[in-house]
Amino acid sequence: MDVWADESALYIWSGEERADLAPIKAAKAALNVDRVVKPVGVTSIEQLPSLDTRVLAVGSRPPFLCEYALTSERTSPEGWQRALSWVLGITVDDPKATTVLDILTSTFGPGMKEISAEELAAEEKMAAYQQGRE
Numbered sequence: 001m002d003v004w005a006d007e008s009a010l011y012i013w014s015g016e017e018r019a020d021l022a023p024i025k026a027a028k029a030a031l032n033v034d035r036v037v038k039p040v041g042v043t044s045i046e047q048l049p050s051l052d053t054r055v056l057a058v059g060s061r062p063p064f065l066c067e068y069a070l071t072s073e074r075t076s077p078e079g080w081q082r083a084l085s086w087v088l089g090i091t092v093d094d095p096k097a098t099t100v101l102d103i104l105t106s107t108f109g110p111g112m113k114e115i116s117a118e119e120l121a122a123e124e125k126m127a128a129y130q131q132g133r134e
Contacts, residue, residue, distance in 0.1 A: 007036040008088055011048060011055045013062040014041065023071075024056070027080035031090065051100060054087040061098070069097045 012019050021039060028037055042048060042055060045064040057068040069083035086094035105112050115123075128134040 007038060010037045010039045010084075010087065011042050011053060012039050012058060013043070013055050013060075013066075013068065014058040015060050017059070019056075019058040023075070023077070023080045024084060026077060027084040030077065030081050031085055033084075033088065033090070037088065054089070054097075056083060056087045065100060065103060067097065067099045069094060 010024070012024075018041070019039075024039070040047075042062075045051075045066060048055070048066060051065070052067060055062060055066050055068040057070045059072055061070060062068055069086050071080060071083050075083070082091070082094060082096065085091040086097050101114055104114075125134065
C-alpha cells in the first residue's frame with residue numbers, strides 16, 4: 001500500500017471479522033497523532049511490506065509470522081494507546097508486544113538468536129575462503 005510522507009499504514013489482523021475501529025480512533029486521538037493513519041486489513045504475511053512490519057492484532061493472534069500487539073474487547077483505553085503507539089512506531093519497545101524474535105525463541109528454544117545480514121555475509125565469505133572458492 002502506498003502512503004504519503006504524512007501518512008501511516010496501520011496493518012490490522014482481526015480474523016474473519018472486521019475490526020471495530022472505534023477504540024483505535026480513540027487511542028489515536030489520545031496519543032495526539034497528527035498524521036493520517038490508514039487501516040489496512042491483513043490476512044496473510046504476503047500482504048505485509050516486510051517481516052518486521054508491526055501489526056495490530058484485534059481479538060486473536062495472527063496465524064502467520066509477524067510482529068504484533070494483541071488487543072481484545074477487554075483491552076483498556078490505556079492498553080489500546082500502548083498497542084497503537086508501538087504499532088505506529090511512536091514507542092520503540094513494548095514489553096507486551098510479540099516480536100518475531102519472541103516467536104522464534106519460543107519455537108526453537110532460548111539459544112536461538114537473530115543473525116544480521118552483515119554476520120551472514122561474513123560467515124558465507126569465511127566458508128567460501130575455507131573451501132577455496134575465494
